[in-house]
């Protein structure tokens with residue numbers, strides 16, 4: 001029975017008919033051994049270590065666990081505090097720790113060191129690296145203004161271009177501005193851009209979700225990703241609907257996730273609605289609420305995408 005369903009699906013897809021459950025993506029992306037946008041969603045594991053050494057350890061574990069893609073969440077790296085006195089002589093009570101204000105080049109240097117360490121662990125495995133620097137505005141650990149974010153990202157992109165192959169792609173937040181320019185820089189450096197948008201409070205209305213995904217493709221991103229927070233089943237249904245519509249309207253792979261407990265189903269069955277990638281854990285801390293262990297996600301994918 002399963003074989004008959006598979007054969008029928010293959011015949012329909014062969015004649016250009018989009019079959020629910022195995023969306024066809026006109027412009028899939030290939031990074032090393034991984035293709036995003038095929039009939040089965042890929043599984044990413046996020047590296048959430050706060051030191052370069054911890055990131056390398058986590059990458060090794062994620063590779064062994066069978067991740068298709070490693071996302072390095074470089075925003076979670078600890079930025080050493082500046083302990084010089086804010087004002088007054090050092091022996092006065094004014095000798096308090098200053099807030100951390102790193103220059104873009106310093107941030108880029110820290111992220112680059114972590115990319116190198118993670119890439120070294122993955123060498124020869126065919127598992128690509130996605131470099132992500134999530135800002136505090138979208139639930140991440142990098143608490144800077146948009147100008148610093150863009151400058152640091154541009155710097156790390158250019159430096160990655162000089163060491164081709166360390167990372168396959170870089171995450172760029174749509175809402176931080178300048179996405180088309182960062183896409184051009186990334187292309188020149190031999191990197192793809194995964195454009196992203198996160199809402200940790202709510203699920204935007206359907207028109208807005210679609211608008212963001214289209215804006216990402218229009219800016220030249222290779223992948224369009226949205227993660228939202230549902231208040232309940234109705235929001236989960238809307239997110240799934242937006243994913244299915246985006247899959248029909250866009251050429252590039254779409255990633256759509258409902259975060260938190262209410263959205264768990266989208267981490268398992270997102271592929272049925274057109275989502276090309278899901279995020280799972282492999283022993284270390286989750287990078288967003290609702291992520292499940294990789295083995296559970298694989299088991300669900302095997303049922304839904306035989």
Ligand SMILES: O=C1C[C@@](O)(C(=O)O)C[C@@H](O)[C@@H]1O
Pocket residue numbers: 046071073132134171196198225227257259279287288289291
């Ligand atoms: O964009 C995403 C998706 C995500 O937020 C999730 O909900 O699994 C996890 C992040 O690390 C990643 O960058």
